[in-house]
Amino acid sequence: MKGALLGPQRLKPTLIEVVRALAIDGTVATVTAGWQEREDQDDDLNAHLGHKAVNLKLYVRGEQVLHDDPEFSAAHRARQDKLKQMQDYYRLRLAATLEAALDIARRSAGSELEHDEAEFSTKILRELDDDHAQRCAALRDEFDARTKPFERDAIVKHRRELQQILNGCQAIAIAGGHVAVLLNRLRMFGLTQLLKDQVLFAWSGGAMVTGDRVVLFHEDPPQGQGVAEVMDLGLGLHHGLTPLPSPRQRLKLEDRQRVSWFARRMAPSRCITFDNGEYVLFEGRRFYGASGTQWLQSSGEVSSRWSS
Amino acid sequence: MVVVSELAIQALAHSKPSAAAIELFIRRNKFPIVEGNQVTFCFRGDAEHVNLKSWVYGLPNSQAFTRIPETNLWYITLQLPAKSRVEYKIEVVRGTRAEWIMDPLNQYLARDPFGANSVAHGEGYQYPDWIRPDPEARVGTIEDWAIDSQAFGGKRMLQIYRPARFRKSRQYPLLFVHDGRDYLAFTGMKGILDTLIHRLEIPDLVVAFSTSSDRLKEYADDERHAKFVTEEAVPHLEKHLPLIGRPRGRCLMGASFGGVASFSTACRYPGFYGRLLLQSGSFAFSDIGHQNQRGPAFEPVIKFMNRYRAAPAQVSERVFMSCGMHESLIYENRSLVPMLQSTGMELKYVEARDGHNWENWRDRMREALSWLFPGPLLMVYE
Structure with missing residues (x-):
């Protein structure tokens, strides 16, 4: 697949720039399901794209499915509750592990053990992240095997319509918003399986859910420690990059220790920041043509020069 | 925390300042002057008494300023812990008349239904x-x-x-x-x-x-x-x-x-x-x-x-x-x-x-x- 990952578009829209750079002149399917009830408030987006856009309306379709198929709806609700509980437990484990890691880092500072202990702490955090993502995936697989969503009338009907729309589209543009809702709707209709050779444009939360893993982060929250956490596996439409939108609001890039931990924890995936309007193009596993964006390095430095 | 050996106001007082030196002191400092956990309030003007009026539980509501001899500069230094905020007024007593005013040397004001007060910030206080x-x-x-x-x-x-x-x-x-x-x-x-x-x-x-x-x-x-x-x-x-x-x-x-x-x-x-x-x-x-x-x-x-x-x-x-x-x-x-x-x-x-x-x-x-x-x-x- 090829396409572009972008930063927030509200204050500095650059989507049309990359659409043109990738020579897209046909219709673009848009996904604004992350905006939830505001899904249909896409006038600005359509105007920006020159009205060659058709909204797939995945949020409202999802609501219809949950209304029309009570059995599926109940199972879906139970699964979401379980995922939420698992996220809470993972968060508790993560906080305790990180606290221990920080304590050990303080105590071992300057000693012979410092490096090994830091490596070991990172390893444990990475294992927690991986296990959590795999457990979420296993729960979803079990749900799919049990409920067979793509064989249910309520969903089949929409998938057929979506396939028809996508057949007439040269690209798909996925906006950000609430990442759990967005990922949920994209999965509910198996959107990745409906894509053929469309080019992908995804920004903010959209870029996050279309990668290998969805990483939630905010290092300066009003409550709590601000520890990044893995939410789930992503859709795998692009690989090797963890998008971090709105870094000025969400990251402490001047804190080298934090930057280093973040980078080492997510490696080999590269942690790349996307401020307003910034973007990078990709084709397969190759990223190129970055405008803005920064790379969090394991050394603790942040570099604006990166490529793959 | 900054450890201060001699406060700016003490250095000034010891120098037996001229009117020009006081003018320079006023121009060069931000008031109240925060030095570590010591905060110095100043008032320049002719008066019989000058008092600091604040509403800090545990401290007197009214505390007298000291005048630097042979000048019209009055001051009082208080200990104010880091990140404190204190609202205050200055009482100027001239003859039988006592007037409560906002600190003319301090631009920070807090408004309330009764008007406004001057505000002193302890070391490290930051406006959110x-x-x-x-x-x-x-x-x-x-x-x-x-x-x-x-x-x-x-x-x-x-x-x-x-x-x-x-x-x-x-x-x-x-x-x-x-x-x-x-x-x-x-x-x-x-x-x-x-x-x-x-x-x-x-x-x-x-x-x-x-x-x-x-x-x-x-x-x-x-x-x-x-x-x-x-x-x-x-x-x-x-x-x-x-x-x-x-x-x-x-x-x-x-x-x-x-x-x-x-x-x-x-x-x-x-x-x-x-x-x-x-x-x-x-x-x-x-x-x-x-x-x-x-x-x-x-x-x-x-x-x-x-x-x-x-x-x-x-x-x-x-x-x-x-x-x-x-x-x-x-x-x-x-x-x-x-x-x-x-x-x-x-x-x-x-x-x-x-x-x-x-x-x-x-x-x-x-x-x-x-x-x-x-x-x-x-x-x-x-």
């Missing part, structure tokens, strides 16, 4: 960045809303805040604010709501700003007030606005007597409000009898608090309490904490080195609101 308007934030709206009240026998006005991008198809929590007009005027609460919502630190909220013309009576455990809020205003709002309409989506908020109004209303309707935000509540009580030193307005408060203290009960789910360490109410607030905790309510209690004033209440708002109503900042990336 979220109190300034965020140019990226979408802006909510405020409209007047009239409610017929049988409890009070007449019309009551509310000001209703709706968040930017308000939609009828959503369900919003309701925050009911006592002394609403003052919160809007003296804490800039509308802009704070816009910013915290924009930053996703709190969810979209509907806020009802309520104001009483007789607050000392109506907010002091007055049955009519509790009835108005719970049986008239909230049901009316829940009927006409898309509100969650369950305890976890209802919060009462208030400061001082507004804190009493919030708490006493929740006590009269236990379980109806799932969230309480109580700032510097005037929770006066007595251990023997109902006598108090605070004046007749407190009598119903003391009766109410004594009743509650005799039989503490869980009346809400989550309670955020804050109080300034410089307030006389700190004792009452601190003593209420274990009592509320013992009932099983989830409680967060925060103290600040500040007084009984609107900027103290403003500065605690982010922590309070984001704890009572956590926003979706970890899940939403626009």
